[in-house]
Amino acid sequence: MLKLSGVSLFAGGKPILRDVNLEVADGEIHSILGANGTGKSTLASVIMGLSGYRPTSGRIYFQEEDITDLSITERARRGITLAWQEPARFEGLTVAEYLKTAQKQAGNGWLSPRECLSKVGLVPEKYLARAVDATLSGGERRRIELASVLAMRPKLVLLDEPDSGIDALSIECIVDVIRTIARSGGSVLLITHHEEVAAMADRASSLCGGTVLKTGDPGQIARFFRNHCQECMHVNAPLSTELSRV
């Protein structure tokens, strides 16, 4: 489904991503674990093709097509989407309109906006007519973001810390959304700090200093993350000894 080959990104002369090699298979849930500042969100931005995130070197392949030079829209129309950690807010745009915009990519026979809202634990009658603006709480806005990516029936969804600042009840919703996407054949790249969320993945990778240190079983990577990364003080520059131990 997705393959990153030697992807590096430099910003202001500093390496943000370094020679990232990563593969996500069809229908796979792949979690990315890493401490703050290790390049996780940058990785999602590079895959989505956001402005300012074009790889300095390396290529990105999606369903065996080189998408490195494609625009965000072109990637989205091929089935890739991103749920931001801090989603944008839109004055005057209703939740119903926002979800319908995403739903156009899904085609017939997919979940309705109402069903997508229910999946994320929101009562449709209370939310469809509301604006996606500052009147929504952070948690509500993040749930609507999840409903929006779900409405799109994506082939690959990049979830950037969807569990950030969310309670246990909402984490159940996140897990349900991820499973729904995976059941429909979609793949999920899940960026998270939460080991319990990461544990639902089929595989996981640990990111440190902008590079993938290790990929494998989620439990194994979670242990590696717990033992090696959470106390890591060398953000953006893992020690060579650390790298050599992996």
Next chain:
Amino acid sequence: MFETGSDFTAIAKSFENSGGDASALLDKRFGAMVVSHNRVLYSNGVPGLRMESEEIPTGIKARIFVEPGAEIRNPVHLCFGVLPKEGLQEILSEFDIGEGAKVRFVAHCTFPNAERVRHVMDAKIRVGRGAEMDYTETHYHGPEGGVEVLPVARIQVEEGGVYRSQFKLIEGAAGVVKLDYQADLDREAVCELDAKIYGKRNDQIVINESLHLNGEGARGLAKSRIVASDHCVSEVIGEAVGNAAGARGHIDCVEILKGPHARASAVPKLVVVDERAKLTHEAAIGSVDKKQVETLMARGLSEDEAVDVVVKGMLR
């Protein structure tokens, strides 16, 4: 007796094009006034609402009274239009909303064929103690932009009264728009001024709104949402004056520029006379927010479609 001939039909059609329900114009349950250039084509009062009009060479004089305590259930429709390509229309109006009354006006101004039309509105508005008045004015212009819209309003909101207005000019080219609104608020009075304009081609937009918070606990908001595209030039001047204890005023301005030739400026002015008043402002001028656009692009919209969605939402 009023004439409901071809001018009425043309104005009613424009009214429908701008989202109105023309059948309400002749429904006796609705207060309404329809004016073409300087002719009053139709006028209907309802219990509690009295409308007087006088034709003058360049427009009309209108006096609108709502009796104290009256609650006008249905919106009162005001339709003003100039159908020829050229002309001057002056609407000199007085609104007097009696103590404790409630009323909502829906005004539609239509100039579908304008090439050189000047539309002047000069309104004196008194909202009595504890009364509520809503006034929504939607403009429907043709594509040429040959209209000058010059509305002036002097608004007095008495103790505990509420005045809310919304000015919308989204359809067609704006032409020259110069809004000049000043509101004086007594104790615990509330005033919300909201302007939404989509400027295109060589449009010139000047919004000048001033809130004088004279009474204790008075609250005012002046909110502007402007999109300036092509060679449009936009200027928003928002003023709040805190003259009393507990007065709260806020100036909120967003101007979006589309294209390299449009220009926008915002000038907030906050004057605190009583140290116990609190005034705030926020202004954002620039292109459409990148994150908003990229979010919609990540849902499959093209960049142009995404910008359109953001802009239309903001101007809604």
